[in-house]
Amino acid sequence: MQLTRAGFLALLWLFVLAALRVVRSDLYAASGLRVAVPGFRKSTAAKMRGKAPRQLVVTHGALAGTRITLDGRPIMMGRADDSTLVLDDDYASTRHARLSLRGTDWYVEDLGSTNGTYLDRAKVTQPLRVPLGVPIRIGKTVIELRS
């Protein structure tokens, strides 16, 4: 009597555990979501480490061809006259974005602009690390970091 009682409860929990095991084995499978593989990012990051960005190049827009040497001070971009890179661009705000050095990496930060700053094609909503050669778009102006 006691044995069957405990046995049935054990059976019930065995079912729950079996179900949970399927849940576990299924965690990363067939979800339609790509899972970040930890090893992958590390190797690309290591490859990039050798070269530090030395200059900023404007590749598109009215200022195309402009180069600014990076000396570690933050770079302000916008229509304001005291900006490091003064953008004469209809889609740029007065203080549009800032590039700043943290450690060895440059980060781009949107300063509450109207039309936004894009790193590659992603909208910048928080400080983002800028890899070498990746375009940053502000209105019709595109800049990138080069070594």
Added chain:
Amino acid sequence: MGSPVQQGAGPAAGQSSASNDPAAPTRRGTELLLLGFAAFVVSAALMLVEANQEQQLTLRIFWYGLAFLGLFAVAHVAVRKFAPYADPLILPCVALLNGLGLVMIYRIDLAMTEKALRAGREINNDVPKQILWTTVALALFLAVLIVVKDHRTLTKYSYTFGLVGLVLLALPAFLPSVIAPTINGAKIWLKAGPFSLQPGEFAKILLLVFFAAFLVSKRDLFMAAGRRVLGVDLPRARDLGPVVFAWAVSLGVLVFQKDLGTSLLFFGTILVMLYVATERAVWVVLGLTLFVGGAVVAYNLFTHVQQRVANWFDPLATYADAGGGYQIAQALFGLGTGGVGGTGLGAGRPELVPLANTDFIAAAIGEELGFIGLAALLLVYTVLALRGMRSALAVRDTFGKLLGGGLSFLLIMQVFVVVGGVTKLIPMTGITAPFLSYGGSSLLANYVLIALLLRISDAARRPQTGARPRPVPQAPIAEAHTVMVERPT
């Protein structure tokens, strides 16, 4: 733990780790094995009931178990054919809950028959009807699975569904009491001959489909912010329409049909869907404020609400009153008798609780299987809702996400409301425990819900046909249009 089932499920389980391989695993084998396991658990439960109730142990039980498995095997084959990539856990969980529900109803039938015999009365057993309902429900499940080939087609009929849902919800309140009698204080049934239906159960799902489609099409409206008050973006007054509508409908249900459970369930689910659609907590806060306001008004206006609350505060104080705390007190005594390990299936006295086989089936199970057994069943419900939510996360269209999330939440909310009521966590509101309780409409509606969830999970897990669509050639980055994206807060 090394259960035998898992070794059996090996090949299917092993494959699944490679998520992007061309032949994505359907995992139907896992489903079949777990279904077999569920049938085994149910047969064991039936055997224990028979043994403890001193019925004759015959080979009959074996045939019952096999018939049960056969019934779900039909559903399994249909899933294999019509939704091959559907989630492998949903159907076995449902089978286990439904099977244990049948065993429990049978067990309470035995007790009631004995009681009736002693009093020299005859009573109708509920279990044959429930078996019939299960069969009908599975047929309906198949029909939904076959007819709804793609859940996105449902959006085409969303307004029709909404209208039909409203009519169904309101129907019993306006029909004469010959067809729509008041049972247990609620006017929510339609009666025809020996069968009674609660159209509200179906209305819930129809209205949910409508709301999901509506929210998807009008989503931008709800994102627009109105005035800022105390640092919170309040929605504009005209966008409050849907919340006010949901609030009005659930209050209407409360007032005209005296059905606390459906009203709570409906409003809660709509709120969660609004939150899922907009990611703005302000909707939940607003909704809860409206709800609290409505609840206070309802408490002051209706005696049956006051009664429920009084029963909730102290069931023993109103123990002897008509419609008093007797039922909840008995349920608590039952749960107490069961304790941690339970009295054993068939060895308790769950029939002492009125309505033990419908609203209070959780108390019956808690008495005979104890905390350990009831916790296992609650976990099975959780797994069910979890898989639904997961499918909703993974599915690629917004409507599917909202519908899947809403349906899963509806399921788990039902469990919360009924188990919370039985265990005196919240005031008791009369709704059924999905799949466990006796009741045709609830069973039918919940099987429709499960069919829709399976359909969504099939869409979520189905590998995209053919090669991945090539990225559309994008304009050179300098010429690309500036896209307005809302800054996440």
